[in-house]
Amino acid sequence: MTIPALEQIHRHASVRHYTPEPVSDDLLERIVRAAQAASTSSNLQSWSVVAVRNEATRQHLAELCGGQRHVAAAPLFLAFCADRARLDRACQLAGLSQDASTLESFLVSALDAVIAAQNAALAAESLGLGICYIGGIRNRPLEVIDLLKLPAKVFPIVGMTIGWPARPLRQRPRLPLHSVLHHETYHPIRDEDLLAYDQTMRATGIYKDPEKGWLARSAQRVQNPERPHLAEAIRQQGFALK
């Protein structure tokens, strides 16, 4: 049974508990073909994905991603990467050389990787699989690069666990539409919307500590610099970010 795309999109919930059942090669290829079908800047397709099934590698990745158990538990892990290495070779074949020294080059490839990842997510979900994005792949990027043998100019942007959900999906409500939709010009968020959303999230029962709602959690999350080592790691991998 095929579910209409919009309905499928609105069924999304991250899945962090998986059955041990593997994801077949056929499904993996259908998922990555869907990722390839996404828009890509100038048709450069400057992204790659490393599919990891090996248990020891998943265990290692789980540790590198901040000890996230679902990374080890999911039968399949996809590492979506910005990839300018392929374009180095394409340039050589064309008798030219690539200048990927600006922030824009990195951003274009990172955007390609993320857009591809979201197509993969929707494809996987439409096949009945569950997914969870893993930003934790950027916690210790140089070690991930080493583990996955990523060459220069290939950088891990986001990971994704994929597998068969072991529990019913639990959806997280989103902010009211007008908090994110601005007509013609930008308008600031209204405090009452933030406070109402905080209540909505508390009422879901998702939070183990009901004392802390969405506001306190989000504020805590962003109060310190996020991954301050990242720019240096990206430079080390061959992107100057000028």
Ligand SMILES: Cc1cc2nc3c(=O)[nH]c(=O)nc-3n(C[C@H](O)[C@H](O)[C@H](O)COP(=O)(O)O)c2cc1C
């Ligand atoms: C770029 C990105 C990185 C994320 N990183 C992680 C992660 O490292 N670990 C995790 O468990 N969830 C991660 N998530 C999932 C979010 O926590 C989740 O999407 C969010 O809480 C909303 O919940 P929902 O996806 O169930 O609607 C990530 C999501 C995105 C988009």
